[in-house]
Amino acid sequence: MTRFAIISDLHSNTEALGAVLSRLEKEGVDSIVCLGDVVGYGPDPEHCIDLVMRHCELTLCGNHDEALLRGAQDFNPVARQVIEYNRRTLKPSLLSSSLKRSRWRFIESLPARHQMGEFLLVHGSPRDPIHEYIMKTDVIFIPDKIRDIFDHLDGLCFVGHTHFPGVFTEDLQFRDPAQLDYTFTWDGQGKAIVNVGSVGQPRDGDPRASCVIVDGHEVRFLRTDYDIATVQRKIYDNPNIPDLCAARLEIGK
Numbered sequence: 001m002t003r004f005a006i007i008s009d010l011h012s013n014t015e016a017l018g019a020v021l022s023r024l025e026k027e028g029v030d031s032i033v034c035l036g037d038v039v040g041y042g043p044d045p046e047h048c049i050d051l052v053m054r055h056c057e058l059t060l061c062g063n064h065d066e067a068l069l070r071g072a073q074d075f076n077p078v079a080r081q082v083i084e085y086n087r088r089t090l091k092p093s094l095l096s097s098s099l100k101r102s103r104w105r106f107i108e109s110l111p112a113r114h115q116m117g118e119f120l121l122v123h124g125s126p127r128d129p130i131h132e133y134i135m136k137t138d139v140i141f142i143p144d145k146i147r148d149i150f151d152h153l154d155g156l157c158f159v160g161h162t163h164f165p166g167v168f169t170e171d172l173q174f175r176d177p178a179q180l181d182y183t184f185t186w187d188g189q190g191k192a193i194v195n196v197g198s199v200g201q202p203r204d205g206d207p208r209a210s211c212v213i214v215d216g217h218e219v220r221f222l223r224t225d226y227d228i229a230t231v232q233r234k235i236y237d238n239p240n241i242p243d244l245c246a247a248r249l250e251i252g253k
Helices: 014-027 047-055 063-070 077-089 097-110 143-151 228-236 244-251
Strands: 005-006 031-034 113-116 120-123 156-159 166-169 172-175 183-185 192-195 209-215 216-222
Touching: 005 014, 014 047, 014 209, 014 216, 014 228, 047 077, 047 097, 047 156, 063 077, 063 097, 063 192, 077 244
Parallel strands: 005 031, 120 156, 156 192
Antiparallel strands: 005 209, 113 120, 166 172, 166 192, 183 216, 209 216
């Protein structure tokens, strides 16, 4: 089995994505897959799409990618404002360049789920691959939800969406990367769900970009520093993106 990386929730953050891609090149991974949400929140949707098209072997559809195409009716006001701006920026017109058209076609082509050997890859959850959040608090407050999600799973599943890395196990436990010493080893028999965290907008209190490297049945969580101040300046200078999208980056919330 190849040694590959999984990234997710890039959210138009070129600085974070570039830093992660450089780190993964040094790590010598064989390939990179993306669990979606290439766009939204950040200032560089076009560049992020270009980088993903160039570097990722597979990219799935996240809820922000879907909203780019179909509308953001169920989004909060901040997320809706940015995705509508992204849509105006990215949607090609009759006279658009071939590159702009190829970006739009790329988003249109993204699948909702992918089975990679023993591993299921989705953005949200096994039973709702684009929209459903699997929250760490669900194991305490909505355990039946977690049990039903595991009933939709045969082995190991990788997700993003919540921007909060960690591992859910069948015994209704959630462990964050620090509790796992940043490495989780799957036994190949039971079921587990690994949230790879967010590259472009972490929300677990650690502002560093998050991703994982999968080597056989071993999953290693990586955190990578990037130039947050530059992204913040881009956002503050863009009247189409609320300042909250910049402020939260430095605190990882």
